[in-house]
Amino acid sequence: MRRFSWFNVTSLTLGFAFLYLPMVLLVVYSFNESRLVTVWAGFSTKWYGELLQNEEFLDAALVTLKVGLMSSTLATILGTMAAYVLVRAGRFRGRTLFSGMIYAPLVMPEVITGLSLLLLFIGIGLDRGVLTIVLAHTTFSMCYVSVVVSSRLSSFDTSLEEAALDLGASPFEAFRLVTLPIIAPAVISGWLLAFTLSLDDLVIASFTTGPSATTLPIKIFSAVRLGVSPEINALSTILIGIVTVGVISASLITKRAAVRQAREEQAAVRS
């Protein structure tokens, strides 16, 4: 049984304080009565009320959600296909270029991705708006999805697919009935990752959007450029709350599933 040593306790406390204190302060100050950051003028939820009155923010949130849902779903489909190609399609012409194009966007600075996509959309005369943001987000997040899914696929025993074929399943049935259910957790986390990336993105959205579509990060960025604002604190608190609840409940679900599985396995051994 190992215990915490004082050194470990100190480093963990300081480390996690550093990680969480700024966000805690943000949450605390979102309930500040005063507009000024410096003065604590008592508890109030008035900034939340103002935020909900602010139609611009609500519109931006709606656009962000729409873009996020569309791009993450598209990215999951394309990324899963790409992962399948990378892991299973074997050799084909241009495979090196393909895997290069999958990995490059992961390390490409956002400013370059954004700039290049904007130049493309202008070049082909596509009106900038929700559609162009969706295209842009799908492109970079499909690469993340394919990395997540392909790491699961490559640890996947090919003989499972072969067994399905051997038992008379068509290649598509083998994918639908065997491969997909097994890689489903990776596909779901790929989707979540793509969704989060899309909700988060400021730079690429700024380049590829037009006047018709403003996403929440763009709105937040233009608001905070000039300094701290209590409405943004309130908005941040809401977003942090959603993420926290989401991540914690997801981890609880997986933990419970793991416990249940362990119990089932024990039951199997006993009889």
Next chain:
Amino acid sequence: MAETVFAPWTDPEAKPLIQFKGVTKRFGDFTAIDNLTLDIYAREFFALLGPSGCGKTTMMRMLAGFETPTEGQILLNGQDIGAVPPNKRAVNMMFQSYALFPHLTVWDNIAFGLRRETRDKDAINARVEEMLRLTRLTKFAKRKPHQISGGQRQRVALARSLAKAPKLLLLDEPLGALDRKLREETQFELMDIQEKTGTTFIIVTHDQEEAMTVASRVAVMDEGRIVQVATPDVIYEAPNSVYVADFIGDVNLIPGQAAVRETAPEAAEVVAEPAPEPTPAAASDPVPDTGKEAPQPNAFGIWLHDNMLKPILGERRAQAEPLKQLPPPAPEQIKAAPVPQDVPEGGVTITWAAGKAPLIAANGDTALAGEKVVLALRPEKVSISKERPDHPNILRGKVIDIAYLGNISTYHVEIEGGTMIKAQAANTRRLSRRGITWEDDVWLGFTATAGVVLKEDA
């Protein structure tokens, strides 16, 4: 009992189920299967045996449809199946990893293949229940694969691949993941199920014992070729090459030069050692030849005497004179006496070392005369004794090592000239009272038909 022996391969009228016709499979520069021709008959339990990389798995994957031959044809019931995709073949496979679908229950795993060909729920239910009964898995139908033991998983895999009643079942190292005891039990279970279902089984294995146990015929493979196809007893008793002899079981390989054996019994000079050295005991105690009828002290008797009776009876040496340690017979005496056993005539003799008597192999092919050959000799056919045995082939040597295997022991004997020969003897006595021990001078003997004369591999 007038049961006819199952041996369709001996019947020229029998139609094979599977035919490989000049099949070659290359992966790039690597030739996995090299111009292979083979017939396999219905209801056979056929084993492909060989070291890893010999091409046995490739053959199986070609039968299942996961690989296509580069050249040649594979026929199933006379039909070329080269272009048939795996999901359309009446061939099922049991995978080495079992490849059980982890997200499906045992029941759903077995039903998987059935659901692909029919929507008739009752038919599927009935068939799955039948398979569960056959493999004694009924209790575990609702479990997932990770909730059952390795042996049970193996049976699920078998039930799943048998559920569609395939014409041919392929088993890729089916027992490789089981421990030894379970593996032996399962071998018999497999044979039982094969008999009950009447399915043709092809098993791939690198375990020669497994192949010998389960198979009706065994194909020994090496580097993409089949070296020998025969029933297990033929493979064991009459290997057609040094490779097969060496791969199957334990064997002594004695290289030498073959010559046609003179059939006259006077050719007995080949039997004896030309100048046998007397044993140490005999050297110090020259004893008159009293013949073989004289009572001989056995090793136990000597031990008993030396350890317990000495105080009462005194030194054994004094009494040793009448107690014979068989002295080497004089050459002329052997010449006079015919070969002591009924030695069949014909065959070849093998000169294996300069100045030593050639070995007799009455079953050797005279066509090999003048060739470099190898005498393959199973250890259990070599007798070991402290006294000179009555065998047409006799060697002398010293015990270097003894491997105690419970019911039997294997003795590693270095014979004159440095060659190591393994001999086996049943352990009828307790270990501590074993007559022959390390460093003992012993005699090895074997009959004129104990070994197999094989042409030396290129």
Next chain:
Amino acid sequence: MRRFSLIAVPYLWLLALFLVPFLIVIKISLSDVAYASPPYVPQLDLTQGWAGLHDFFAALDFENFAFLTTDALYWKAYLSSLKIALVATALTALVGYPVAYGMARAPQEWRPTLLMLVILPFWTSFLIRVYSWMGILSNEGVLNQVLLATGIISEPLQIMNTNTAVYIGIVYTYLPFMVLPIYAALEKLDESLLEAAEDLGCSRLAAFWLVTFPLSRGGIVAGCFLVFIPAIGEFVIPSLLGGSDTLMIGKVLWEEFFSNTDWPVASAVAVILLALLIIPIVLFQRHEEKEREANR
């Protein structure tokens, strides 16, 4: 046929939306700025056939790149991006290592929770995390208030709008990228190695330096690359926390494009930024391959 379409769909998507746009950037970086829409010449005019193509290529030149070398702003921005990324990476490693070490040495049942605590900020908006420091670091911010109240300083510190604020921002936002690979390396470490070292006469500290640290080096290197590569092209952090004198190439590119609408120069800046990034990316790739081989 099915295989073909499976490959073709993602392939064509990436060609059209990743490779082609990037080629356009290279092409525009070789064009000249113009007061037109779009604001650059030449335009590829395929209606003129071969002559159009010829004119098009003839008009391309490296003027913009030459311009980048003459204007001190650009190469200073490149150098300062490199410097900021390097310093911030080193700082992140210094902060991240003890945290990762503490996690790896924590009792087994605590580790999943600690791991989740490190990953949680990663799912929270990047922008919000950067923003959260604005309220802390500003002149009237929480940090200065605390320091003034405790009497450590008498004048408020100017941290906001300096490079220090940028360092803090980078360390804060990229800390999980550093902690996770180091933790992975430390967690794999067999504890009996340390016991063996102590058994052979090492002190605790010597055992750390001679065994633990060298064995976690792979994780440190991976973490450094994961922080350094995105930090170079960072835009949000310098523009929110940095001052007007904080030069980072991502910010320069943004301003060149949106404020000056000089597309050709912005494209040239992008091309050079990418060229700069290729070296660490290739090194990172090599490092990962070596690690993978070592773990086999």
